[in-house]
Amino acid sequence: MAAQETRVVTKFLRERTDDSWTFDAARTHNKAYSALEKAMGMEPAALIDEVTKSGLRGRGGAGFGTGQKWSFLPKDVFPRYLAVNADEGEPATFKDHMLIEKDPHQIVEGSIITSYAIQAHHAFIYLRGEFALGADRLQAAVDDAYANGFLGKNILGSGYDLDLIVHRGAGCYIAGDETGLLSSLEGERAMPRIKPPFPAVQGLYAAPTIVNNVETMSTVPHIVREGGEWYAGMGVNKSTGTRIFSVSGNVERPGNYEIELGVTFRELIDDLAGGVSGGKKLGFFIPGGASSPWLRAEHLDEPLDMDRAAELGTMLGSGAIMVFDETIDPVLVAWRIAKFFAHESCGKCTPCREGSGWLEKVLYRMANGLGRPDDLDLLMGFGNTISPGVTWPPGMTTICQLGPSTMSPTLSLNKYWGEEIRARLAKDADRRTTLQVASA
Amino acid sequence: MTFTDTERRRAEELVARYPHSKSALLPLLHMAQDRDGYVTTDAMEDIADLLGLTPALVLGTCSFYTMFKREPIGKLVVSVCTNVSCLVNGGPALVEALRTKYADDHDVHVEEVECIAACDQAPVMQVNYEFHGPVTSESATDLIEQYKSGALKARTISGSPT
Numbered sequence: 001m002a003a004q005e006t007r008v009v010t011k012f013l014r015e016r017t018d019d020s021w022t023f024d025a026a027r028t029h030n031k032a033y034s035a036l037e038k039a040m041g042m043e044p045a046a047l048i049d050e051v052t053k054s055g056l057r058g059r060g061g062a063g064f065g066t067g068q069k070w071s072f073l074p075k076d077v078f079p080r081y082l083a084v085n086a087d088e089g090e091p092a093t094f095k096d097h098m099l100i101e102k103d104p105h106q107i108v109e110g111s112i113i114t115s116y117a118i119q120a121h122h123a124f125i126y127l128r129g130e131f132a133l134g135a136d137r138l139q140a141a142v143d144d145a146y147a148n149g150f151l152g153k154n155i156l157g158s159g160y161d162l163d164l165i166v167h168r169g170a171g172c173y174i175a176g177d178e179t180g181l182l183s184s185l186e187g188e189r190a191m192p193r194i195k196p197p198f199p200a201v202q203g204l205y206a207a208p209t210i211v212n213n214v215e216t217m218s219t220v221p222h223i224v225r226e227g228g229e230w231y232a233g234m235g236v237n238k239s240t241g242t243r244i245f246s247v248s249g250n251v252e253r254p255g256n257y258e259i260e261l262g263v264t265f266r267e268l269i270d271d272l273a274g275g276v277s278g279g280k281k282l283g284f285f286i287p288g289g290a291s292s293p294w295l296r297a298e299h300l301d302e303p304l305d306m307d308r309a310a311e312l313g314t315m316l317g318s319g320a321i322m323v324f325d326e327t328i329d330p331v332l333v334a335w336r337i338a339k340f341f342a343h344e345s346c347g348k349c350t351p352c353r354e355g356s357g358w359l360e361k362v363l364y365r366m367a368n369g370l371g372r373p374d375d376l377d378l379l380m381g382f383g384n385t386i387s388p389g390v391t392w393p394p395g396m397t398t399i400c401q402l403g404p405s406t407m408s409p410t411l412s413l414n415k416y417w418g419e420e421i422r423a424r425l426a427k428d429a430d431r432r433t434t435l436q437v438a439s440a
Numbered sequence: 441m442t443f444t445d446t447e448r449r450r451a452e453e454l455v456a457r458y459p460h461s462k463s464a465l466l467p468l469l470h471m472a473q474d475r476d477g478y479v480t481t482d483a484m485e486d487i488a489d490l491l492g493l494t495p496a497l498v499l500g501t502c503s504f505y506t507m508f509k510r511e512p513i514g515k516l517v518v519s520v521c522t523n524v525s526c527l528v529n530g531g532p533a534l535v536e537a538l539r540t541k542y543a544d545d546h547d548v549h550v551e552e553v554e555c556i557a558a559c560d561q562a563p564v565m566q567v568n569y570e571f572h573g574p575v576t577s578e579s580a581t582d583l584i585e586q587y588k589s590g591a592l593k594a595r596t597i598s599g600s601p602t
């Protein structure tokens with residue numbers, strides 16, 4: 001039987017496509033804020049337990065246990081803050097964009113519950129600047145939540161106060177890294193900070209801060225309403241629950257699909273996304289955003305399981321699956337991703353700042369038939385300075401994960417097409433010589 | 441152009457929302473760009489004054505973010521994605537066509553951008569941060585022309601509603 005979606009966080013927005021983002025529709029037809037009403041009758045510690053029990057792991061990229069992260073807050077240190085990561089910038093990821101535009105109340109409700117659980121009185125949603133409609137809808141949702149007593153002073157008569165601010169970014173991938181986000185929220189360049197201290201200990205304004213992704217926040221109301229055990233009953237191994245995957249590239253039906261973790265890549269790509277477009281064969285696919293190392297046809301029957309992905313030397317990252325048909329040159333794709341990282345490197349750490357630029361330049365000439373015989377080895381060589389060993393999980397010489405991520409495409413080229421590419425480079429070199437002679 | 445009294449009051453309200461005033465820097469830069477179409481030197485000095493920062497620090501933050509323009513770019517900013525999912529669906533040809541078409545049009549600023557999180561609609565374009573996709577160079581031109589004539593209502597250069 002063909003695989004199906006299991007809709008939890010996307011159920012409502014798929015059902016009510018005309019007005020799912022409005023307060024009235026969400027409240028009347030989706031029990032919006034009923035989980036908050038339940039949560040306010042619970043102890044904060046009990047909420048953290050429930051989320052821990054659910055096994056929910058962050059949906060932003062790193063896949064860290066959500067309840068576990070919350071429990072890292074140092075006892076009795078206040079104020080504390082919540083920063084919701086709505087900066088979605090990982091190439092080919094477009095799930096948060098949908099959640100923001102189509103179901104902002106679910107995010108706001110999850111953010112209020114989380115703030116209460118961690119006892120924060122100020123929360124921020126750091127929204128990607130380019131999401132203009134998203135900004136309108138999220139702000140309208142926050143305004144409605146204030147107007148209905150779900151935000152502000154003495155929420156639902158509980159004595160608990162919370163202010164929630166929608167903060168627009170201004171175009172910058174690195175603001176999606178949690179510490180870059182905090183720098184940006186403080187009015188600085190979005191430069192990442194060294195960890196430790198982790199944000200949960202010293203984050204925004206040096207106070208304990210929880211940073212969580214939009215999809216993570218959207219899941220929290222469901223866990224509160226239905227219970228952690230219910231959520232943990234879905235999924236596979238330590239990848240519990242459902243997750244939204246953004247599938248794009250050369251596929252028949254690109255889009256967001258919410259599936260129970262454990263479904264295979266083949267089921268997701270073929271059954272749900274309609275397979276490779278135009279009936280072509282699969283060339284390769286990238287399983288977790290541009291930062292993740294690539295997979296090929298031999299991996300199609302592997303399950304979408306975060307720990308299994310790690311065993312395969314990659315990650316499910318941001319849940320973005322890019323599919324390429326057999327006619328697409330992997331070197332071209334590697335160059336374009338390198339160009340992305342070269343543009344987005346914040347410039348703080350030398351290996352990443354310099355290395356990302358060199359990767360882009362060398363991959364450009366390789367993609368354009370002007371490579372030099374040892375170009376792939378050159379890349380693998382200086383890649384060692386960016387990420388020692390050039391492997392995954394990666395070695396680090398930089399403050400944040402952007403540095404080693406720049407090596408994922410090259411690492412994949414070398415692993416799957418090493419011989420082929422070296423042969424191609426030898427031919428390029430012959431042609432270069434002819435060209436030079438011809439033009440001399 | 442510097443802040444009027446009304447603008448200054450709006451700016452102060454914005455600042456008051458944050459536990460630390462400096463956090464209002466990005467929102468204030470957006471506000472300035474909404475008004476002037478780009479971030480002027482005067483506006484950066486005004487913001488510095490309001491937040492008790494040096495103008496150099498304001499410029500330092502401002503120049504880090506691609507949405508902030510520090511010189512006039514016209515009425516419409518057209519952002520065309522060429523990242524991988526758009527790359528394999530015609531993004532590069534689209535940006536070239538629009539660049540050529542609008543090379544001499546001072547109202548339209550065409551720029552190549554990184555993934556804007558709408559890859560299921562590749563190739564994707566934004567006009568003043570309103571999404572359109574998938575588009576061809578013809579349908580994209582048609583949309584841009586409609587924004588120019590006012591048949592479609594454009595947001596500000598910072599993407600705020602007008």
Ligand SMILES: Cc1cc2nc3c(=O)[nH]c(=O)nc-3n(C[C@H](O)[C@H](O)[C@H](O)COP(=O)(O)O)c2cc1C
Pocket residue numbers: 057058059060061062063064066085086087088089090173174175176177178179211212213214216217400401402
């Ligand atoms: C370069 C870089 C970019 C990132 N971009 C995002 C992003 O756009 N959205 C996001 O939620 N997390 C992003 N992350 C991950 C965050 O650092 C962080 O792990 C996440 O927001 C935590 O939330 P979660 O535990 O709910 O996943 C990025 C990380 C790095 C290193």
Ligand code: FES
Pocket residue numbers: 091092093521522523524525526527554555556557558559562564
């Ligand atoms: S790759 Fe173009 S919008 Fe994502």
